[in-house]
Amino acid sequence: MKIIFAGPSLPDAASLAGEGIRVLPPATQGDVLAAVEQGANVIGLIDGGFEYAAPVWHKEILHALSLGVAVLGAASMGALRAAECHPFGMIGTGRIFEDYRIGRLVDDAAVALTHAPSALGSKPLTVPLVNVSATLDVMEDSGQLASGLRQELEDAANAIFFKKRTWRAVVEQCAGLAEPDRPRLLAALLSNAVDQKRIDALELLKAVQDARDIRSNADLPWKLHETAFPTRPAL
The missing domain is CATH 3.40.50 (Rossmann fold)
Structure with a gap:
């Protein structure tokens, strides 16, 4: 199984x-x-x-x-x-x-995010830091980020609690960004977003x-020391 x-x-x-x-x-x-x-x-x-x-x-x-x-x-x-x-x-x-x-x-915390309940498909509602980094890598490599902007975006993302971190919140957190540039940057982030997870x-x-659906008989180089710990009901 x-x-x-x-x-x-x-x-x-x-x-x-x-x-x-x-x-x-x-x-x-x-x-x-x-x-x-x-x-x-x-x-x-x-x-x-x-x-x-x-x-x-x-x-x-x-x-x-x-x-x-x-x-x-x-x-x-x-x-x-x-x-x-x-x-x-x-x-x-x-x-x-x-x-x-x-x-x-x-x-x-780099992988933490907020998501919808399983009844609604568990859809992610916020952006984890690992996805922020992957997205900025793509944009930097393609020349879409001006000098210093990547670091400002990463600092902004890190400053936002994972339950509130959206691309819009990240852009709004960038204090040094001119107001007319914000919609354009947000659109670029959304269109280049990488879901690394x-x-x-x-x-x-x-x-x-x-993978083969069989347990291996490998001789492990370590030994498990048995201890008593609680179990949960069977699946």
């Missing part, structure tokens, strides 16, 4: 996953453990809860890996946990994971689709 935990990074995951992959809402503490106990051989962690519920615990990921379950992560909570657990065998994919792995990204999530989805 293959399982993917997805939400705002890939709202249409269920329609894209295809047969043989079960798509579940963003994971919270105990969900990876429950997936393992239900027989999952491959687990793709994209999105995870963090504000109103305890996040996925590293120990449950290590537990899964110790049993030969392939655990992959990308885009959001998955990228964070993959960067932290890749020395133990968790597989990370995408730019966001790599940025966390090498230390270019440190703050977990979705790009990375799609890469993970492809990796899960290609």
Whole structure:
């Protein structure tokens, strides 16, 4: 069995996953453990809860890996946990994971955003910092940003709480920007917007689709030290 935990990074995951992959809402503490106990051989962690519920615990990921379950992560909570657990065998994919792995990204708030409830499709409502950076990279490389403007935009984005960060709010936060230039810059940001979280999530989805639906018998170079920890009801 293959399982993917997805939400705002890939709202249409269920329609894209295809047969043989079960798509579940963003994971919270105990969900990876429950997936393992239900027989999952491959687990793709994209999105995870963090504000109103305890996040996925590293120990449950290590537990899964110790049993030969392939655990992959990308885009959001998955990228964070993959960067932290890749020395133990968790597989990370995408730019966001790599940025966390090498230390270019440190703050977990870089992937945070506000989104609609699952009943309304989990559509993102604000812009995460990782998408801001990816968008500004594209615009800078194509010569659309004047000297110094990129840094001003990044500083503006960083100064806005993730629940209020929209492209319009970012432009309004740029104090040094002339009023007549604001509509033009906003239009350019919107037309060049890069959804890096979705790009990375799609890469993970492809990796899960290609993975063998079987647990490995690899001899791990580390040993899981069993401890008592609470579990959640089965999925």
